[in-house]
Amino acid sequence: MKKLISILVLLVSFAFTSNSYSKTEIHWWYGNSGFLGDVIIEIANRFNDSQDEYVVIPTGKGSYEDNMAATIAAFRAGDQPHYSQVYDAGAAIMVAQVKNGVVIGFEEMAEKYGIDVDADNYIPGIKNFYADGDGKMIGVPFNSSTCLMYANMDILNEVGIEEVPKTYEEFEGMAQKILDAGYIPLLQSHSPWIWTENFFSRHNLLMTDGNNGYDDVPTTTLFADTEAFVYHWTKVKEWYEKGYYGYKGRAWGDNQAPFTNGEAAFWFGSAASFGGMKGVLPNFTTNPIPYWDSVTGGKEYPTFIGGAANWILNGHTEEEYKGLAKFIEFMGSPEMDLYYHNMTGYAAVTKGGIELAETINFYRASPYHKAVGDQLGLEGSTIPGGYRAGNWPQIREVIYENVEPMLNGDISVEKALGNMDKGAAKLLKQFAKTL
Amino acid sequence: MKKVQFKSYYSQYFFLAPQLLILLIFLYWPIIQTFKDAFTMQDAFGFGSQFAGFDNFLFVFSDPSYFTAFKFTIIYSFVITLITGSIGLLLAVQANKVLHGKNVYKTLLIWPYAIAPAVVGVMANYFFSERYGLLHHLFNNLWGFNWYEDVFDAYIYVIIAGSWKQISANFIFFLAGLQAIQKTIIEASIIDCKSNIRRFWTITFPLLMPTTFFLIIINITYAFFDTFGIIDTTTIGAPGSETKTLVYKAYIDGFKGLDLGSAGAQSIMMMIIVLFITIFQFRYIEGKIHYN
Numbered sequence: 001m002k003k004l005i006s007i008l009v010l011l012v013s014f015a016f017t018s019n020s021y022s023k024t025e026i027h028w029w030y031g032n033s034g035f036l037g038d039v040i041i042e043i044a045n046r047f048n049d050s051q052d053e054y055v056v057i058p059t060g061k062g063s064y065e066d067n068m069a070a071t072i073a074a075f076r077a078g079d080q081p082h083y084s085q086v087y088d089a090g091a092a093i094m095v096a097q098v099k100n101g102v103v104i105g106f107e108e109m110a111e112k113y114g115i116d117v118d119a120d121n122y123i124p125g126i127k128n129f130y131a132d133g134d135g136k137m138i139g140v141p142f143n144s145s146t147c148l149m150y151a152n153m154d155i156l157n158e159v160g161i162e163e164v165p166k167t168y169e170e171f172e173g174m175a176q177k178i179l180d181a182g183y184i185p186l187l188q189s190h191s192p193w194i195w196t197e198n199f200f201s202r203h204n205l206l207m208t209d210g211n212n213g214y215d216d217v218p219t220t221t222l223f224a225d226t227e228a229f230v231y232h233w234t235k236v237k238e239w240y241e242k243g244y245y246g247y248k249g250r251a252w253g254d255n256q257a258p259f260t261n262g263e264a265a266f267w268f269g270s271a272a273s274f275g276g277m278k279g280v281l282p283n284f285t286t287n288p289i290p291y292w293d294s295v296t297g298g299k300e301y302p303t304f305i306g307g308a309a310n311w312i313l314n315g316h317t318e319e320e321y322k323g324l325a326k327f328i329e330f331m332g333s334p335e336m337d338l339y340y341h342n343m344t345g346y347a348a349v350t351k352g353g354i355e356l357a358e359t360i361n362f363y364r365a366s367p368y369h370k371a372v373g374d375q376l377g378l379e380g381s382t383i384p385g386g387y388r389a390g391n392w393p394q395i396r397e398v399i400y401e402n403v404e405p406m407l408n409g410d411i412s413v414e415k416a417l418g419n420m421d422k423g424a425a426k427l428l429k430q431f432a433k434t435l
Numbered sequence: 436m437k438k439v440q441f442k443s444y445y446s447q448y449f450f451l452a453p454q455l456l457i458l459l460i461f462l463y464w465p466i467i468q469t470f471k472d473a474f475t476m477q478d479a480f481g482f483g484s485q486f487a488g489f490d491n492f493l494f495v496f497s498d499p500s501y502f503t504a505f506k507f508t509i510i511y512s513f514v515i516t517l518i519t520g521s522i523g524l525l526l527a528v529q530a531n532k533v534l535h536g537k538n539v540y541k542t543l544l545i546w547p548y549a550i551a552p553a554v555v556g557v558m559a560n561y562f563f564s565e566r567y568g569l570l571h572h573l574f575n576n577l578w579g580f581n582w583y584e585d586v587f588d589a590y591i592y593v594i595i596a597g598s599w600k601q602i603s604a605n606f607i608f609f610l611a612g613l614q615a616i617q618k619t620i621i622e623a624s625i626i627d628c629k630s631n632i633r634r635f636w637t638i639t640f641p642l643l644m645p646t647t648f649f650l651i652i653i654n655i656t657y658a659f660f661d662t663f664g665i666i667d668t669t670t671i672g673a674p675g676s677e678t679k680t681l682v683y684k685a686y687i688d689g690f691k692g693l694d695l696g697s698a699g700a701q702s703i704m705m706m707i708i709v710l711f712i713t714i715f716q717f718r719y720i721e722g723k724i725h726y727n
Contacts, residue, residue, distance in 0.1 A: 069690045072479050093479055093693065100482040248565065249583040250673050257566060394692035401500060404674035408584035423498075430494060430694065434478035 023055040024323045027081035029074075030060055031067030031308065032143070035275055039343050047330050054323030064090070064308060065393060071313070075102060080313045082324050085142060087308040088193075089392040091130060092213065094311050095138050096390065096435060104312040104321075105138040106328075113325035117332035121350050125376050129305045129386040133214065139309030140328055141349040143340075145271040146303045147194040148371050149290060153283040155183050155265045164285065167293040168235070171266070175244035178265045184246040186239070188268035189255040191403045192396035194289070195236070195268075196223070197304055197387065202291050203228055204301040204381050208428070213388030217432045220425040221395070224417040228295040233406065233413045240407050247407055250400055270306060271372035272345040278368075286371040302378040304386055307346060338362070347372045390431030398423035472699030479693035491700035500676035501701070504684040507677060510590075511597070512658035518598045519654055520647070523605020528635070530606070531613045541610065548603035552661055556668025559596035563669070570595070582670065586677045589670050593678050596669050597662045604657075605650055612646035613639070644724045652716060659709065681705050 030040050037060045044056040061067040064087035071084040086094050097103045107119050119127060119137040130139035151164045159181045165171040175185040188194050200207040205226055210216030223229055239245035246264070248254040259267035260277050268289060277284060291300060312324065330336060337353030340346060345368065348354045354373070357363065363370045389395070399420055406416035476487035495501050530540045547555075562570040563582065574580035574591070582588040616639065624638045640647075663682050666672060672679035672687065679687070681701065689698025 065691045069693065072693060076481050096478070097480055097482075100478075100480060102480050102482075247583055250671060254565070261566075391692065391694065394688065394694065397687065397692065400673070401675045404584050408674065410675075419499075426494070426497065430697075431478075433476050434483045 023053060024319050026054055026056045026083065026320055026323050026327060028056055028058045028083040028085075028310070028327075029067055029071055029081045030058060030085040031062065031064035031087065032085070033060060033062065036143070036272065036344055039340065042343075043331065043336065043340065046336075047327055050330065051326070054326060056323075056327055068093075068393075075313065075315075078315070080315060082316050082320055083310050083312060083327075085308045085310050086139070088129070088304070088306050088386075089396060091139065091309070091386070092388045092390045092392060092431075095130070095132050095388070098132065098138055101314050103138060104314050105132070105136055106140050106312065107136050107138075109312050109321070109325060109328070113322055115325045115329050115332075117329055117350070121332065121352060123349060123351060123354070123376075125302060125385045126305050126347070126349050128384070130309045133388075139311050140331075141305075142310045142331070143272065143307040143344065143346040144305045144309075144349050144376075145307040145346050146305060146372055146376055147190070147198050147268055147289050148271050148273075148375065149287045150259060150267045150269060150273070150277070151285050151287055152259065152262060152265050152281065153285055154262070155181070159183075159265075164287050165266075165290055166288075168232075168290045169293050171290055172235070172239075172244070175239065175242075179243050184258055184264040185244045186266045186268075187246050187248065187255045187259055187264050189252045189270075189273075191250075192399040193306060195232070196229075196399055198289065198306075199229060199232055200226070201304045201381070201383065201385075202289060202301055203295045204299075204383055205229070206383050207387055208389050212384045212386065214384040214386075217435060218387075218389050218428050219432065220428065221389075221421050223420045223424075224414060225421075228292065230413060230417060231295075232292065233417065237407060237413055247404075270345075271347060272307070274345050274368050286368050288371055288375040299380065300378055301381045302376050302385075305347075305376065341369060342366065345369060345372070347376055389428060390435075391427040394427050395424045398427070469699045469702045472695045473703050474699075476696055479695075487696065491696040492704075494697055495700045495704065500679070501684065503676050504679040504681050508659060508680045511594070511662070511680060512655045514594055515597050515601060515658040515662075516651055516654040518594065519601040519605045520650055522598075522602050523650070524609050524643075524647075526602070526606045527609035527613055528639075530610060544606050545603055547600045548607065550600055551664065552600065553664035553668050555600045556596055556665040559592070559599075559665070559669055563592050563596075582674075584674045586674060589674055589678050593662075593666060593670055596665050597658065601654060601657055604653065608646050608650055608653075609643065612643045616642050648716075648720060648724050651720070652713075655712065656709075659705075681708070 028040075028044065030037065032040060040058050040060075044058040048055050059081070061070040064085075067084065068086050068090050071080060071086070074080045094103055098105055106115075109115065110117070110119070122137065122141050126141045126144050127137050128135070130141060131137045149164070155178065156162075156164070159174075159177045161174050161177065163170075165174065171186065178185040197207065199205075205228060206212055206222060208218035208221050210218040212218070236245060240247060246258070248258070252269075256267060256269055256273065256276075258264045260280055262281060271286070274284075274286060288300070289303065310328075312321075331340075332350055332352075334350060334352035334356040337348050337350045338356050341348040341353060341357070342362070348357055357369075402411070402416040402419045402423075405411045406413055411419070473491055474487060474489075475484050476490060477484040526544055530537070530544065533540055550558075562568050565571055571580060574588070580588050580591075582592045620638065620642070624634050628634050628637075659680065660682055662680060663686065666678060666680055666683045667686075670678045672683060676684070682705065685698045685701040685705065688694050688701065
């Protein structure tokens with residue numbers, strides 16, 4: 001009996017191995033978890049079902065930071081995946097790696113292996129964010145979000161506010177009313193991303209020297225030198241003291257939870273955040289993030305793309321890259337783009353996807369999805385559509401480290417922003433040395 | 436007993452080899468690599484590697500949050516050692532007195548020791564959650580608790596999270612130490628002195644000194660290195676960088692920030708700090724301890 005079982009086990013394991021070995025394996029590592037991770041697995045499954053030659057194996061590595069660290073460690077060990085998802089803050093590091101032969105640029109790949117998706121098929125704002133200095137697209141746009149304002153309409157109705165605020169001035173005007181009714185007026189989940197990087201983009205202001213790093217390697221951030229930014233944080237601190245703004249630490253979810261539970265009127269999060277709210281919070285809307293009317297003079301500017309792109313890593317066989325090319329083509333198709341947009345709330349990244357959404361009247365059925373495209377599609381910016389600054393993950397840490405003592409009154413706003421500049425400058429210079 | 440001796444000269448190396456190999460791969464190789472990283476400047480993928488002299492060390496020393504982490508690590512290890520040592524001792528003395536159900540008390544008090552620090556952190560997370568945390572509500576009613584931005588409150592959070600599990604370790608060793616004290620000495624002292632407390636401090640505690648010394652070293656090492664998982668699952672170093680330990684900072688800079696040069700330099704600094712603490716302990720404290 002024992003013998004029989006072991007023979008059976010052996011046979012079964014052979015059957016499995018031979019099955020996967022007959023196809024070319026393509027490894028795709030990602031840094032999403034929960035529902036977003038499930039969608040990634042579903043995309044891979046759909047591709048695997050659509051043809052028999054290749055098999056995409058998705059592997060979740062935890063958070064964006066975890067996946068980036070894992071990818072780098074794997075590369076150093078000579079065991080890198082073919083395709084890896086790296087987030088916005090890591091874009092400068094990845095783009096800089098083309099010259100070292102770590103990363104293969106999308107356009108080079110498309111040319112060599114005949115991907116039937118043109119770089120111009122991706123919408124310009126997204127394409128530029130992941131492009132090198134010459135405008136050549138390196139990373140393949142994938143989950144592209146931006147920060148949005150979520151509003152709990154039941155609370156607004158209760159306190160008698162009819163219009164969702166477009167500007168911070170309007171928000172300030174209604175905050176006391178919301179507070180008096182016993183709700184938290186405002187929460188937000190990511191101080192570096194929403195209230196630093198995208199504060200600059202939303203107000204058409206440069207964040208670092210060297211034209212946000214697009215012209216020259218940046219040496220310093222312009223936090224304390226930007227009057228509007230100092231003004232913004234002075235206001236935020238004032239709001240925090242009055243209770244207009246509630247800070248719940250650095251964890252994304254801790255800041256989102258009170259909103260999802262109906263205790264806060266507004267929350268700033270990602271375009272991809274509404275998945276967990278649907279069905280929990282009965283009546284909410286997604287809206288563009290507010291701006292200071294006094295800063296822009298009534299004009300609105302687009303925010304940066306957030307989220308992540310997929311990057312092609314060097315060191316694999318021709319046959320495997322052919323398969324990866326097929327997969328990129330598959331993911332760039334209008335149907336898949338719209339599928340991903342619909343499932344997650346991330347922006348549609350291809351022109352084909354956007355057209356398809358319009359043809360089928362997608363936004364009438366699902367208005368939640370509209371704000372992200374509206375905000376990213378704004379025109380008139382004179383600054384680059386992103387920032388090319390190295391060591392940015394650490395700079396985000398520096399921002400956090402100074403926001404907290406600023407809010408609790410240990411240091412002044414000017415001092416906090418000055419500290420951020422000092423810390424960032426040191427890290428930018430450190431990065432410049434490694435180029 | 437019969438003595439076993441190997442005839443062949445080589446066989447001893449054969450049997451030593453696995454252990455030596457493990458030491459080489461998991462200890463010496465990483466140490467060499469750390470030194471290499473600390474003295475080179477390189478990008479995240481290891482390219483553009485060039486000798487940097489002490490640049491990485493200067494970079495670390497010019498970072499104010501490094502000194503914050505240093506200060507916190509010292510405070511943290513001191514407080515944790517004190518709290519876990521004294522509560523562990525108190526519990527051990529009480530458990531040693533119990534006549535009925537001794538084993539039940541012992542087992543229950545030892546249990547937390549088996550829990551991984553990261554899991555302890557996740558549990559502490561529940562207790563200090565603003566939404567449903569028991570301790571959060573208790574402290575909030577007492578003085579307006581807010582660890583998101585108040586340094587003192589964040590200290591309380593990580594100290595409670597960090598101490599809880601380590602109390603068990605202290606308990607076990609103190610209990611073992613108490614049981615090793617000869618009954619005759621205790622009985623003799625009862626005749627001489629009827630004050631329980633005085634007897635404890637003049638007879639029992641001095642006899643426990645070797646255990647105490649051992650536990651001080653263990654507790655400091657624990658607070659230095661093993662609390663990493665607790666910090667990562669509780670405050671992640673916030674507010675500011677006030678609750679980052681040196682190990683946690685090296686991790687953040689090396690793995691999240693992808694700056695291996697700085698992380699390597701910090702590791703070497705840590706080695707030096709631990710070396711000094713150990714020398715200090717053995718030279719100045721151990722001399723005052725009598726091992727029977």
